[in-house]
Amino acid sequence: MSKLLSLGKVLIKPMNVVFRPNNFTPNLQVTLSTSSVHNVNFFNKLPAEKLWKSVTSVSNAGAKKGRGKGTGRIRIRDLNRGQMIGVGKINMLWPGLSAPVIRGRELLKQQRLPDDPERMEKLIKLRDSMTRFRRLRLNPIERGWSGSKMPGRSIGPPDPIGEDEFTGFDTKVLQLRSILIMKGSLGRTRNYQAMVVTGNGQGLAGFGLGKSKEAPAALRKAKNRAGQKLMHFEIYDGHTIFHDFYTAFGRTKIFVQKRNEGYGLKCHRAIKEICQAIGIKNLRAKVEGPINIQHIVKAFFIGLLQQRTHKQLAEEKKLHLVEYKAENEYYPKLVASPSVVRTKEEIPKNETLDFVQYVMNDKLILRKKKFPRFYETMPHYQIFLKKYEKYRNHEKIRLNLKVEHGDIKSFLTDKYPEPKEQEA
């Protein structure tokens, strides 16, 4: 054994002897000398900033083609991150730099510690993490319609005017986009345009459009303009609109329908935000034609303004207006009465008496026929129906058995227990 060990030492020694001169890099020797050397590496000659620029920059022509964007884009990494003075590739203990001078009663000496094999891996990992694009993280409550984008996000009440504050108001961004405009002196410049809706949830609401060079400024302008253009809307029973209506702006058409409590807002997201600002809780709206947000907003506001209250409808018709609700056993509830009521003889024959037809201004909604689902005409669907017909009540039976016996079993289970499954 001892012979073998000694042989090993002999083997190592000459190697050390051979490789030692290479450990001293020629550069180190050069820096010590005063004369300049021409074949120097540019890594040492140029600052980090210039080196990184050479790697990441894209030519003007390339940038116009869209190079250097999206995936494969090289990002600048801070190589100093995660590094400390006094800690390096060779794990040395430097008293006064990486360690205290005196530990206990002992005066520490400069010495080499065993190498940390994971140090480099950690550094590489840290550097790699810098290459990925990090999305701005938002609290789920603060999020808008999509990610960290502005549309759908709340930006608070409009700024107070003098001493008048907008208490109870909240503003939602409906649209924020950049538009390019041409200027005589500057050429093509970028502008931001924002559309917001503000409201107090109790009938007061307004929308505003703001433009500016910067996005926050555009949002602020829009918000304050919306605060200046408040409109009041009456809400039926505190939860919905008075009647169905049709409204349009440009070629954008909206069919809005009144719904009962618990239905919610089933409509375009911009309409939903407007309804929440006003305080409408139940409604259905279908947008037809172009879904330009500005058009939708304008059309919906126009439609709301053109609504007639039940009192107005009764006065127009000179007839009582009666409400029937299924949950109240269709009890006729008188919601509005005119000052003068017409009799049956005074109503002309061709007058529209149907409520929905009247409030829609005799416009009929085309309700397309629903076709059967593609699988319903296939033979396998008939087989499926036949096969599963016998199971159609099992869910209810299971629930009932659980109520009666506390488990899925019947009064016969004790007498005739289920055969136990044999373990495979």
Next chain:
Amino acid sequence: MSLLIRRFVPTKTCNVVLKQNEPAIVVISRRKLSIVPSMYDGERDPAPKFFSSYVQKLLKRLTRPDFSKVFRKRTNSGVPVLKTPTYKFLTSDELELEFSKARLKADKLLQMPPVVKVHQKIDEVLSQDPALVGYDTAKYLFTDITFGVANEHRLIIERDPDGFLRSCDHDVRKRLNQVYFPLKGRSIKEPLMFSDSEKFNNLLDREKYEFVLDRACVQYEPDEPNYQRVTSITYQHIDMNKKYDLLRSTRHFGPLAFYLTWHQSMDSLMLELLQSGAVREAVLLAALRYAIHSDIANGDVAHALTEEIFPSPVQLSKPEQLSEADIDLDNKCIEFVQKYIVSNSSMKSQQELALQGFREYYQQLVELSRGLQKAHGKV
């Protein structure tokens, strides 16, 4: 006539019989409050009294129907979202027609569950065939399932292993009727809320009286002992806690008032009426007692007075102004109630006090409305 045969293992039917008798005993023994159910099982039959048109009129008026409560939202009937309301433009005549239709509908919704005597056990042997003794170990049940026969008139008989052919008892009849002609909401096995006394008491403590009574109507027949047990405990619980308002404007108030009057314990209801200032209804209640028991001192006046009260509108809240006719009628009512308290009431002092309070309040109201009339120059 088509007959269907069901084989019943004798031990099973035995279980059924036991199970039906069991809860009644358990409820009485386990209850902490120990409300003893009292049924209509005596000599007297309540049905002729209850169904007489005069008593029905009294009970319906005592229900004090408020349409906003009669037509209130109860359940979503399994639909997650309520239906969209519909609207109509109506002339005054059409509107009046709609209201009269609604009144008919309210009458239907307020139809009272019948109050009848507990049924007798059916023990009728149709034939005895000793040759069939030991023919089978099981009992045979024969049901006539002809379409259009009422459940109570359906022919259901059993052939016992001992050779007897007899008519089935009520519990077997009910089970077989439910098997062949299921009623919606009724289960073959008694629901736990009725059979488990703890669950039942919990419901009563949470004041779910209407739910209990509604479900009892679906689950039981009105002449079943179990129905009368459940309802009588519920009525007594309401009476003890003075929660009459929970049953007003529902179909159960009439049977409640009838039950309390039948068992001579309507004085706390009378007290509640006087305290809330419904003196006309107090007269109706006393008249109801006279109609059932004929034990009131001035009973002969009652009928005439109630006939005067019936045409007047139902007072849902305390009146703000009074006409001379109202004052006249109310004074008669106060006088009548006064006599009733003196001669027949079992809570004399309390009712006396309540009536005195009402009198003072009423006097003020009379002065106010007469003063108003005078100020308008209408006297």
